[in-house]
Amino acid sequence: MEERRWLIALGAGLILLSLVLYALHFLIFRDFFHISIYTLGDVAFLPLEILLVAVVFHQVLASRDRRQRMEKLNMVIGTFFSAFGTQLLTYISDNDPDLDRVRPMLLVDETWTDETFREVESRLKRHPCRVGMERIDLAAVKRFLGSREDLLLRMLENPVLLEQEAFTELLRAVFHLNEELQRRPDVSSLPETDTAHLAGDLERIYALLIREWLDYMRYLQKNYPYLFSLAMRTNPFDETASAVVE
Template sequence: MSDRRWLVTFGTGLIILSVVLYVLHFLAFHDLYYITSYTLGDLAFLPLEVLLVTLVFHQVLAFRDRRQRKEKQNMLIGVFFSALGTQLLTYVSDNDPDRDRIRPLLMVADTWTAKTFREVAARLKRHPSHVRIDSVDLTAVKRFLGSREDLLLRLLENPMLLEHETFAGLLRAIFHFDEELQRRPDLSRLPESDITHLGGDLERIYGLLIREWLDYMRYLQKNYPYLFSLAMRTNPFDETASAIVA
């Protein structure tokens, strides 16, 4: 209420000041024609001014705000891949029965263009994202995800990432899978039906994780070449990957 009162007072003061200045101008020069024509000219320009301020200037600010928010989102996504995502993707992809077919497709290089990334992303949509759940050490995965629960919670609570729907979906899928594992005290004695259920959860994560990783690689290549260099050298789909520069 006080903000509204302040705006009304401020607006009224500006109007009164304008009237006083016009009166002073008339008293000094006795030129009503100039005052009238000048006022009409200002009124005629007012719609264009509103257009420029509310549309053009607003769009410029909105674009800048979106770019800043996108940058902050990608910083958080970078934290995710550094602390969790790359390791998880490496392990899960090693248990992909179609890994020999998909690995050559995901050997990202600095010569890739935006078109290359789009083509690979389109081909990934047809990849089944299967996981040999019988080969997965669920106890080790449980321990790994359990050690990263605080990070997952912080990322899920961040409103910036909630705006990124696909990445938020990935975080929810990982957190759900972690919760499934933590609620099973002994993962070595699960019935086949339960193992199949967990395999479905892991395959959901795998499909989302590949796409988000590829999108993040494209972002790094475009904006941070030095980070992209490390990401290429630690590519989860490269069997000879090493952070050491040869």
């Protein structure tokens, strides 16, 4: 309410100042004809001024603001993969019985183009993203996610994630799996029905995680070659991956 009153007062003050200046012009020069000409010229230019200021300038600012928000979002995504996303993807994918079908096409390098990324994304949609639960150590997954619960919560509370629904959905899926595991005192002797339920949670994460990882790799390749270099050397689908430069 106070802001509205301030705007109304400002507008009224500016209009009054304009009238006073026009009156002063008339008192000094006694030339109403020129006042009319310049007033009409100013009014005629007003629509163009509105177009330039309210539309063009606004779009420039909005585009800049959008780029800044996306930059912040990608910083959050980078933190996610650095803190535990890459490790989680490595562990889950290592327990994918069909991994050998897609492993060769996920060895991203600097020669990849947008067309390459699009082609791989298309092929990944046909990958079942299954997880062999007989090889999964649920206790280890429980400890791993539990140790990063605070980071997950902080990320979910970050408002910039509203710009990226797919990544937000991934965080929700990871947080849900962590909640499922933390509510089970002993995950070493679960019935088959419960194991199947947890397998569904893991496979949901796997499908979302692999797509987000690929998008992030494309972003790094385009914008941060030095970060992309490390991401290539620690590729979760590369069996010979090593951070050591050889």
